[in-house]
Amino acid sequence: MTRIVVGDIGGTHCRLAIAELSEGQRPQVEPMRRYRSRELPGLAAAWAKFAAEEGGELPRDAALGVAAPIEGEMLRFMNNDWRIPRHTIADDLGLDRLTLLNDFGAVSHAVSILGRDELIPLCGSEQLPENGVVTVMGPGTGLGVAILDQRDGAVRIIETEASHIGLSPLDPEEEGLADALVARYGRASVERIVSGPGLIDIHRYLGGGEWDPMKAGELWTAAMRGENAIAARALEIFIRCFAAAAGDIALAQGSMGVAITGGLANRIAPLLRAPAFEARFTAKGRYRDRMQRTAVVLATTEEPGLLGAAVAFQREHKA
Template sequence: MQIVAVDLGGTHARFSIADLHHDRRPALGEARKYKTADFPDFPSAWAAFAHDSGVKLPSAASIAIAGPVEGELIHFTNNPWVIRPKTLAAELGVEQLVLINDFAAMAAAVGRLHEDELIHLGGPEGAMPESGVVTIAGPGTGLGVAQLLRYRGRNIVLPTEGGHLDFAPLDGFEEHMLQRLRQRHVRVSTERIASGPGLHNIYEAMAASTGEAIVPLDDPALWQAAIDGSNRLAASALDRFVMAFGSIVGDLALGHGSNAVVITGGLANRIRERLAGPLFRDRFCAKGRHASRMANFPIRLAVHSDPGLLGAAAAFQEEKYPWT
């Protein structure tokens, strides 16, 4: 069976025709990417893909959406598109349609990744557990969090809002940073720190704590300066980011009752060497009476060129044909 898999974000929409297989690993065809700003609505982008693909599109689709998939209308942060779930299948001319949150799709993709697509970051080497809960987390525009339950041969994705838990400081600097952020936000969630924009919050707090003047940088420039080390304070802020992220992921794993953790996303892949180091690992394991248990968690980094598309296709197969 073939379906159209879509990874729909604020800036780009990615499409691919996916083949569903009995081994439950969808095979993606050529991926095509379109700027959402170039189209007035999603059906117009769909029509462009149909034209460019040069074939009649399948009558089934699965769409991963960057935002909550709930209510009668789905709005996007960075573009004026509006999705109406009840009428979308008719607008696209498909008979079967699945809508899924983009990070839930990421978790669905993790459930179908091969061993060589899960890079070791910490804990025991070897294959991931075949059953139980896997915590999926990834810093991006926000902090995405999901659970993947492996049960009797099935992969069941459980979306969460784990990125909106309260941030818990563990030392004097983090207390200082929390107090600064509370001047701007009534409540400080974990994604205020462990996300793309979160690095800027850490950077500013570090400068304030030392009295250093800083050169204003936008988020992409700050991340680049932190990663390549061209800005000493930015590099130090990135170390602090990795520490806080380790603490947060460890808390999530405990709260989820997990037996493994997978980190995902382009940002995480850019800092994979740091995530494999002691700053992340020590904070992940620093859970008091549970420290020895945390040390035995397999921690992996997901590497795949199109996890959103793979996850959208895998989620469709799991929902519509769970026992095939």
């Protein structure tokens, strides 16, 4: 058995845990500890805090999923100020072996081993294809997207930045929203809408006024409970844009399956199963029939990024 540290380092939180690996078995991830990124200066500080709370010395092997492109000398986040020196991180943290990957690359590794009871059908075919391409995506502080390619038992993960493609408005209301995003940010990307903070931008566009980004969760709660009519309307637009983008990305990636993941997606699961989501997902003109056959499922397992990081280490190091 091998013990490693697994991490899911996102725009809002840094999640760390210990995982136990046994060859040929699913990794066992212990309860995670979560740290707010804005309350700590960087990964080293979170690592030290985690070590102290775990009671001392940590394993010298780790797998870290990072919400940033894994390229260049410095890993830079789109949604917080942390910077991670890519080539010295193992030495900086006192590690002998490190698997470093994009956070949705890690999530895709998790999806590849989930059981059918952990993948709830939303629309289309009820099961993901055993062979071929699956799009893995999920909204959070940003929108993560990756490709899971399974062929004859072999698994290949392709990390992408597909969330940053341009938003494609499909009606006058969405065109106005896109114009508002361009005026505010200089560009309207899918992630500006299909993410946790995206609801704030839609709410503002509908006349709801400014909203504290640190209290985005309260707006989501009000929207889902119907306590705020403008927020509820914003959530309807969010679902439409999410569905349209998921269909576009699936077509672009050539996938016949889409796995939607994450805590936010699980909170809005009833809306993802509703006809409005399926209608927008499948509204692809001559490719409507293909989209109706494409499996869309919701991954319900908690902390897929941590599980997937452990799976990625297991595959890389044959642990």
